[in-house]
Amino acid sequence: MWIGLLCIFGCYGLSVTVLHLLLRKGTKKKPATVLLVTKNNQNQIEWVIRSLFFFSRVRGNQVKATIIDEGSSDDTREIIERLSQTYALELRLQSDYDAVDRFLSQHDEDPVVLVHLSNREELVKIPVV
DSSP, X not given: OHHHHHHHHHHXXXXXXXXXXXXXXXXXXXXXXXXXXXXXXXXXXXXXHHHHHHHHHHHTOOEEEEEEEOOOSSSHHHHHHHHTTTSOEEEEEOOSTTHHHHHHHHTSSSOEEEEETTSGGGGGGSOOO
């Protein structure tokens, strides 16, 4: 009985993997751009980044995340720097008030998802599902 179940799950996993490879190979989409604006969000930044990249990988989409830190005084920057070794992250330290506008103007042709992590209502914008 266990061998039969393992064969069923193995065949299912193999077919899902082949399907993802075939669908990904035919499409060359540009990575989605996500701009996260953070300040003192050490409690949620790691979860947000890991979820963003995990669900984009499951869906077969590429994501490029840029994080603008507005002068965090907690461990937010250290967490981002540690995660940038694993994920495609770019950390920018905001020294002026128009850093977000400047980033958006540089990416006029690309759709950018802008999320202020300090505002809980904006967390639903993160493209994880």
